[in-house]
Amino acid sequence: MFELPSLPYDYDALGKYISKDIMYLHHDKHHQAYVDKLNTALDAVPNLNGRGLDDLLKNLSELPAQYKTAIRNNGGGHYNHSLFWQWMTPGGGGQPTGEIATQINDKYGNFQGFVDEFTTKALGVFGSGWVWLQPDMEIISTANQDTPIMQGLEAPLLGLDVWEHAYYLDYKNKRDDYIKAWWNVVNWDFVASRLG
Numbered sequence: 374m375f376e377l378p379s380l381p382y383d384y385d386a387l388g389k390y391i392s393k394d395i396m397y398l399h400h401d402k403h404h405q406a407y408v409d410k411l412n413t414a415l416d417a418v419p420n421l422n423g424r425g426l427d428d429l430l431k432n433l434s435e436l437p438a439q440y441k442t443a444i445r446n447n448g449g450g451h452y453n454h455s456l457f458w459q460w461m462t463p464g465g466g467g468q469p470t471g472e473i474a475t476q477i478n479d480k481y482g483n484f485q486g487f488v489d490e491f492t493t494k495a496l497g498v499f500g501s502g503w504v505w506l507q508p509d510m511e512i513i514s515t516a517n518q519d520t521p522i523m524q525g526l527e528a529p530l531l532g533l534d535v536w537e538h539a540y541y542l543d544y545k546n547k548r549d550d551y552i553k554a555w556w557n558v559v560n561w562d563f564v565a566s567r568l569g
């Protein structure tokens with residue numbers, strides 16, 4: 374059985390950038406629903422008992438057709454959101470330092486070049502999805518709750534949820550304002566820790 378991880382900070386910790394109401398709804402309702410529906414789907418397939426989340430998501434094609442979509446959507450939702458809470462932190466933002474900064478600057482010229490490219494990609498996601506910084510410094514997007522490891526890619530260093538449920542209460546339809554605010558809470562220490 375998969376479980377909802379606790380938020381690593383209080384619901385109101387991200388202050389003016391992402392409200393307590395959004396954090397509560399997003400974590401306690403949306404993420405909880407992914408966990409519950411994932412568990413329901415897995416309950417129906419006894420031979421998947423004990424399989425780890427990464428293992429399931431990397432091998433979707435082997436899953437029974439009847440449950441594949443539920444495991445893809447809800448397993449992806451659980452995977453993505455479990456990381457997303459950690460990619461934010463009160464007092465975050467600013468610029469990364471060390472190896473991650475070097476690699477970003479090598480690829481995008483400077484930090485602003487990276488922010489611009491990532492933001493453009495995030496604004497370009499049609500409907501619901503995510504934007505990712507991959508360990509090879511490529512920026513990619515996925516639809517719905519798809520996640521890079523489903524596509525045979527490495528686990529992302531950083532990801533941004535651009536589903537409307539992530540910002541609508543605070544920013545209505547203004548995804549660009551949400552993205553601009555989000556840069557102020559990015560947890561670069563956690564991003565750097567994933568570079569390995």
Ligand code: MN3
Nearest residue numbers: 403534536539
């Ligand atoms: Mn979400």
